[in-house]
Amino acid sequence: xxxxxxLVRGTYPSTVSESSAATSSHDLVVRIGTVLNGQLxxxxxxxxxxxxxxxxxxxxxxxxxxxxxxxIEGNVDTILHALVHDIGRxxxxxxxxxxxxxxxxxxxxxxxxxxxxxxxxxxxxxxRRAFQVGNAxxxxxxxxxxxxxxxxxxxxxxxWISERVTTVYEAERDAWLTSQRTGRESVVRRxxxxxxxxxxxxxxxxxxxxxxxHVAAVVWADRHxxxxxxxxxxxxxxxxFRSSQPPLVVEHDETxxxxxxxxxxxPPRPREWWRELLSAAPEGLSLALGGVHRGLDGFxxxxxxxxxxxxxxxxxRRPGRQVVAHDQPGAALAGLLAADVPAARSWVRHQLxxxxxxxxxxxxxxxxxxxxxxxDRSFTATAQSxxxxxxxxxxxxxxxxxxxGRPVTDGRFDLEVALVLASMMxxxxxxxxxxxxx
Numbered sequence: 001x002x003x004x005x006x007l008v009r010g011t012y013p014s015t016v017s018e019s020s021a022a023t024s025s026h027d028l029v030v031r032i033g034t035v036l037n038g039q040l041x042x043x044x045x046x047x048x049x050x051x052x053x054x055x056x057x058x059x060x061x062x063x064x065x066x067x068x069x070x071x072i073e074g075n076v077d078t079i080l081h082a083l084v085h086d087i088g089r090x091x092x093x094x095x096x097x098x099x100x101x102x103x104x105x106x107x108x109x110x111x112x113x114x115x116x117x118x119x120x121x122x123x124x125x126x127x128r129r130a131f132q133v134g135n136a137x138x139x140x141x142x143x144x145x146x147x148x149x150x151x152x153x154x155x156x157x158x159x160w161i162s163e164r165v166t167t168v169y170e171a172e173r174d175a176w177l178t179s180q181r182t183g184r185e186s187v188v189r190r191x192x193x194x195x196x197x198x199x200x201x202x203x204x205x206x207x208x209x210x211x212x213x214h215v216a217a218v219v220w221a222d223r224h225x226x227x228x229x230x231x232x233x234x235x236x237x238x239x240x241f242r243s244s245q246p247p248l249v250v251e252h253d254e255t256x257x258x259x260x261x262x263x264x265x266x267p268p269r270p271r272e273w274w275r276e277l278l279s280a281a282p283e284g285l286s287l288a289l290g291g292v293h294r295g296l297d298g299f300x301x302x303x304x305x306x307x308x309x310x311x312x313x314x315x316x317r318r319p320g321r322q323v324v325a326h327d328q329p330g331a332a333l334a335g336l337l338a339a340d341v342p343a344a345r346s347w348v349r350h351q352l353x354x355x356x357x358x359x360x361x362x363x364x365x366x367x368x369x370x371x372x373x374x375x376d377r378s379f380t381a382t383a384q385s386x387x388x389x390x391x392x393x394x395x396x397x398x399x400x401x402x403x404x405g406r407p408v409t410d411g412r413f414d415l416e417v418a419l420v421l422a423s424m425m426x427x428x429x430x431x432x433x434x435x436x437x438x
Contacts, residue, residue, distance in 0.1 A: 030084050032134050036076075036126075044073045044076060047126070048072055057111065075122070082153065089157075094164045102166075116166070188258070190202075191300065208248040212294065214260050218257075219285050227285070230285055242263070278325055283321075289306060290305035291332070308338060311338045312324060316428060331424060334421055338428075341428055341429070351415055365399045365400040369400040
């Protein structure tokens, strides 16, 4: 950003020249920008947390929260480099992540007011942090002058970027609404919102039968073209459901689709029917399956379950595609608790103690202990289930007890639930800094 000229307030002796005072204030601006740049990662984390907590509509989706962090980082990095290197308004370029974040919010229907409020609050937080750095350096007069420059330059950038992202948002929102298949999508959204809908008319508009049993799914991919090419795979998956009609597919955004499969009437499905379906999930796509539910209420309920499991899968941050089903043991509970990750993390760590720590050995002990408890603490049955020697199971259970600091029979129910949550939610609820179990 440009250097700020003008008179310094009268706190300096008369022997200090206007030129040297201006240079001193400029040096302080550069110093503040350099210090904040060294704190960028921590600053971005704090700002992201504050914006998610204070701006309604920015939370709830881990992918969007990650993109928010990238947008904050791009904007703050641009501001700080402008301060350090005297880059003016004509030299600004909008960060890629900031543009993409505006587009995603438009696709999700998040109001533009939420985006602009995030920029205002971010501006306030960054300016406050800059003043904290500056308060430790320079004379009062120099700081006054530097703060005037900081305030002007940051406001100039926020005003400029707000105009840019608003333009991007409005263009994307118009394009997105135009491109949607307005008939089907409108009906589905009315159904999910529990608005009054004529069932027969809705079925005709959707080309999908609302009576009978449904399984909803959320399907997502890293790229839009992968999602667009998934239709044949989803139809094959419908065949595994023995469905007589194609699935109902609604695009949620560029990388996410909502899907419903209609299940035929027939004999009850086996208890672990979902295993075959998960193994048949489309390649290159992540898939979260709700449970089987009936009728219009079931259409909604299964969808809500699938969305909770998508959030769970995204929290786990496992590489590659992810596939999770509501009927998997522990999945439904983990999906519910994924709505309050801090509370779940605190409870799991309290229950597991040292067994919540990082490392492959600790994970093996957790896994063995969970199977051991699920097989009623039988070493023989656990060994048969895991194809391991009973002595290996005994070693791992003993190691797990040492990490726990108590026998596995103490609070067994809570312990088993905590192990299930650790298995389903992974690093989101585990302690990355705890010592590894021996």
